[in-house]
Amino acid sequence: MTLLEAAAEFLAKDEERGLLGLHRLRVDGELLTRGEVAGRLRQQITEKNAARYAWLRERDLDTVHQGGVFAGMTPKNVVLNGIDLDQAIDAAMTTAVSTTPNGGQNR
Structure with missing residues (x-):
């Protein structure tokens, strides 16, 4: 924090x-x-x-080969950016909220 x-x-x-x-x-x-x-x-x-x-x-998909910070998804081991990254995050957030007892709320 x-x-x-x-x-x-x-x-x-x-x-x-x-x-x-x-x-x-x-x-x-x-x-x-x-x-x-x-x-x-x-x-x-x-x-x-x-x-x-x-x-x-906006990171280049080749960042995984060049070194640096990037977003990826396992177990597929793919690098994500743009709309693909947005969709993967939205799906993961939806899954997390629906499987959390308090609906994903920390308070």
Whole structure:
């Protein structure tokens, strides 16, 4: 867990306890409630994860031979990118949610 993720989780717990509107924090010269900070942290995490996925999704299929980071699927041992990667992830996520007792929810 990154520091950013830990801070977002900490603030989310405050949100659950109804504490987010009680204090204001100065962030980059702007006064924000803890809820606003939590929202911005979640947005930054989402944007960073989206950028990572976009980069991974566009990797050349030959990366497996050239070395580097790529996405693959076993037991077929194939390298995936583009729409094939999207579909494989969607299928795996659907399977994970349908086989998890709480529907894939961590909370």
